[in-house]
Amino acid sequence: MSGEMTILGSAILALLLAGYLAQQYLPMPTPKVLGIDLGTTYCSVGVFHPGTGDVKVIMDDDGHQSIPSIVSFTEKDIYVGYEGLELADANPHNTIYDAKRFIGKIFSPEELEKESDRYQFKVVNNDGEAVYSIKTNETFTVTPEYIASQLLLKLKKMAEKYLGIPVSKAVISVPAEFDERQRNYTVKAANLAGLDILRVINEPTAAAMAYGLHKVDVFNVLVVDLGGGTLDVSLLNKQGGMFLTRAMAGNNKLGGQDFNQRLLQYLYDKIYSTYGSLPSLKEEIHRLRQSVEAVKLNLTLYNSSWVRMPLTLPAYRSSEPGKKVEEDRTQENVALNQKDESSEPQKVHFETEISRKLFEHLNEDLFQKILVPIERVLKEGHLGKEEVDEIVLVGGSTRIPRIRQVIRDFFSKEPNTSVDPDLAVVIGVAIQAGIMGGSWPLQVSAIEIPNRHLRKTNFN
Numbered sequence: 001m002s003g004e005m006t007i008l009g010s011a012i013l014a015l016l017l018a019g020y021l022a023q024q025y026l027p028m029p030t031p032k033v034l035g036i037d038l039g040t041t042y043c044s045v046g047v048f049h050p051g052t053g054d055v056k057v058i059m060d061d062d063g064h065q066s067i068p069s070i071v072s073f074t075e076k077d078i079y080v081g082y083e084g085l086e087l088a089d090a091n092p093h094n095t096i097y098d099a100k101r102f103i104g105k106i107f108s109p110e111e112l113e114k115e116s117d118r119y120q121f122k123v124v125n126n127d128g129e130a131v132y133s134i135k136t137n138e139t140f141t142v143t144p145e146y147i148a149s150q151l152l153l154k155l156k157k158m159a160e161k162y163l164g165i166p167v168s169k170a171v172i173s174v175p176a177e178f179d180e181r182q183r184n185y186t187v188k189a190a191n192l193a194g195l196d197i198l199r200v201i202n203e204p205t206a207a208a209m210a211y212g213l214h215k216v217d218v219f220n221v222l223v224v225d226l227g228g229g230t231l232d233v234s235l236l237n238k239q240g241g242m243f244l245t246r247a248m249a250g251n252n253k254l255g256g257q258d259f260n261q262r263l264l265q266y267l268y269d270k271i272y273s274t275y276g277s278l279p280s281l282k283e284e285i286h287r288l289r290q291s292v293e294a295v296k297l298n299l300t301l302y303n304s305s306w307v308r309m310p311l312t313l314p315a316y317r318s319s320e321p322g323k324k325v326e327e328d329r330t331q332e333n334v335a336l337n338q339k340d341e342s343s344e345p346q347k348v349h350f351e352t353e354i355s356r357k358l359f360e361h362l363n364e365d366l367f368q369k370i371l372v373p374i375e376r377v378l379k380e381g382h383l384g385k386e387e388v389d390e391i392v393l394v395g396g397s398t399r400i401p402r403i404r405q406v407i408r409d410f411f412s413k414e415p416n417t418s419v420d421p422d423l424a425v426v427i428g429v430a431i432q433a434g435i436m437g438g439s440w441p442l443q444v445s446a447i448e449i450p451n452r453h454l455r456k457t458n459f460n
């Protein structure tokens with residue numbers, strides 16, 4: 001009997017040894033499971049390389065690590081990502097974006113109407129679900145999950161090109177606040193793209209994993225995700241290597257676009273006070289918006305930046321709809337303006353310096369608003385701010401130095417910012433995909449405990 005045990009024991013040992021040697025001497029195993037971040041405005045795909053333990057975020061043909069979540073329909077074809085973005089201006093009614101805001105969601109008629117007013121494409125109410133009406137040389141409707149499937153198909157192809165083999169399995173992330181229905185529809189979208197979803201994980205959990213927090217000894221993790229238009233704050237607890245979402249709060253009307261708007265308003269005021277009129281050419285307004293974004297990005301690195309551009313301004317005083325113009329319209333002024341209306345537009349070279357200090361001053365109240373949902377999740381989680389072990393910052397807007405400082409000052413603690421905030425989620429999902437792909441036989445396979453009863457508090 002004991003002899004048999006020994007033989008069995010030796011056999012097992014031999015097997016383990018063979019496995020170990022195989023890992024050492026066989027060619028690097030190819031990743032088999034994709035990690036996908038299907039974002040509202042951008043999406044990305046990554047893989048975990050079992051051999052090296054590195055995550056690779058896969059690039060498109062032009063070297064982008066993320067593609068815009070945009071799908072544009074024309075008579076000829078369906079254009080996805082950057083190709084869809086290029087068509088957005090020329091084909092606005094058939095160019096769909098923000099599909100993640102609609103996927104798997106049931107709306108009241110009023111809610112859906114209000115939502116669709118924000119877009120140039122047509123949203124139709126189909127028993128409470130949103131569908132998009134497309135009109136090329138034919139008229140048809142598509143669902144949000146179909147839009148998502150086109151994005152996922154593109155990501156899948158990028159990954160297959162990089163890996164050189166077909167892939168059919170993936171792990172995908174969703175916002176922590178997604179209910180079961182929204183999760184199911186996200187999975188359905190992946191299935192339409194020929195992907196089998198092994199696990200759906202929450203975005204904040206993925207971000208925490210990108211920092212390796214599943215492997216170190218921490219208990220309370222706070223994830224702040226500030227993107228282009230929304231703020232999401234999640235409080236996670238780690239229990240025996242598993243993350244549990246304890247509380248969520250956010251503001252779905254706060255993000256990079258709002259900071260740009262403040263700067264744009266400042267420039268309008270400056271132009272008006274210097275030249276007495278405002279740009280009216282669509283092209284110039286577009287370029288002004290682009291330089292606002294460029295200045296904001298530069299100010300994350302430099303103390304000051306410049307806006308420099310030629311403008312063609314109407315000779316008379318114009319007023320922007322909704323803009324407050326100083327009340328200096330004396331009788332004389334009005335007469336002057338009327339006379340000027342027929343004269344040539346003035347061509348000027350507009351140039352102004354924007355310091356980081358000025359940008360911070362213009363946005364200080366908005367930056368302070370970030371603390372509201374943070375305080376809320378601490379209160380809901382019955383946690384003092386000194387009990388938070390790690391603070392993880394995600395989303396492009398967390399690059400703004402003043403925002404980091406507001407958070408650092410509140411916690412008297414350095415937040416975790418070393419991972420690219422635009423890629424933290426996809427990196428974390430790829431790590432989970434590596435675990436699911438069995439890169440190491442004894443890896444745990446689950447990293448998250450679902451919390452079905454949690455609701456998110458919104459502050460707008």
Ligand SMILES: *[C@@H]1O[C@H](CO)[C@@H](O)[C@H](O)[C@H]1NC(C)=O
Pocket residue numbers: 075076137138
């Ligand atoms: C629309 O155009 C495409 C390609 O130009 C063509 O294949 C399709 O049959 C056309 N559909 C209709 C209804 O004319």
Ligand SMILES: *[C@@H]1O[C@H](CO)[C@@H](O)[C@H](O)[C@H]1NC(C)=O
Pocket residue numbers: 180181184
């Ligand atoms: C989601 O999908 C699962 C499995 O297919 C199903 O059991 C469940 O009822 C679905 N839930 C909703 C809300 O659609």
Ligand SMILES: *[C@@H]1O[C@H](CO)[C@@H](O)[C@H](O)[C@H]1NC(C)=O
Pocket residue numbers: 301302303
């Ligand atoms: C920016 O300004 C701060 C003080 O206001 C100074 O300490 C820092 O060196 C400056 N950085 C650059 C790049 O000029």
Ligand SMILES: *[C@@H]1O[C@H](CO)[C@@H](O)[C@H](O)[C@H]1NC(C)=O
Pocket residue numbers: 291294295298305306307
């Ligand atoms: C941003 O910084 C780069 C590098 O210094 C510079 O070349 C570029 O002109 C700057 N852009 C703006 C809008 O200030």
Ligand SMILES: CC(=O)N[C@H]1CO[C@H](CO)[C@@H](O)[C@@H]1O
Pocket residue numbers: 211212213216390414415416417418
């Ligand atoms: C400020 C900072 O970088 N904090 C932590 C970020 O996360 C790692 C865990 O991987 C910690 O070791 C750092 O101290």
